[in-house]
Amino acid sequence: MLTIHCTLRARPENTADLSARLAIASQTYMRDAGTLSWTVHQSTSDLTAFMIVEMFADEAAKAVHEANPYFKEHNAIVKPWLVGFEVSLWRSLEGGYVPVEPVELKK
Template sequence: MMTIVARCSVKADKVEDLVELAQDLVKASRSEAGNISYDFYADLADPTKFTFVEVWKDQAAIDLHNTTPHFRGFVDKAGPLFAGPLDITLYRKLT
C-alpha cells in the first residue's frame, strides 16, 4: 500500500470554493479501483490549511488516478485557489 499526504494553503476568500471542489474529488476518487481510502481534513488552528490523505493499493492505482477526469478537473480548478505550492509526500507502508 502507498499513502499520499498532500497539504495545501488556500487564499482566505477561496476556502469554500476549495471545500466544494474537494468534496467532489473525494467522492469520485473513493470509487476508483485501487483506492483504499481518500480523506480531506481541515486544520483546526488555521481555516486556510487543508490536508488530503489518500491510501492506494499500489503505484499503478495512483498513476491511473492522476489521469482521471475528476482529478485533472480538480487540479485545473483548484490551482488558482492555492496560496502557495502544495506539500506532497508519498509513503510506503512498512507494517
C-alpha cells in the same frame, strides 16, 4: 500500499470553494479501482489549511487515480485558489497496515 500526504493552503477568499471542491474530489476518487482511502481534513486552528491523505493499493492504483479525467480538471480549477501546497509519497511497512479484515502477519 502507497500513501500520498498533501497539504494545501487556500487564499482566504477561496476557502469555502476549496472545501466544497475537495469534498466532491473525495467522493469521486474513492470510486477509483485500488483506492483504499482519500480523505480531506481542515485545520481547526487555521481554516485556510487543508490536508489530504490518499491511500492506494499499489502503483497501478495510483496510476488509475492520476488517469481519472476529474484529476486534471480538478487540479486546474483549484490551483488558482492556493497560496501553497506540498506533496509527499510514502510506502507502507510490511505489517504496518491492518486491513478491515485482519490477516495473520508473516513471520
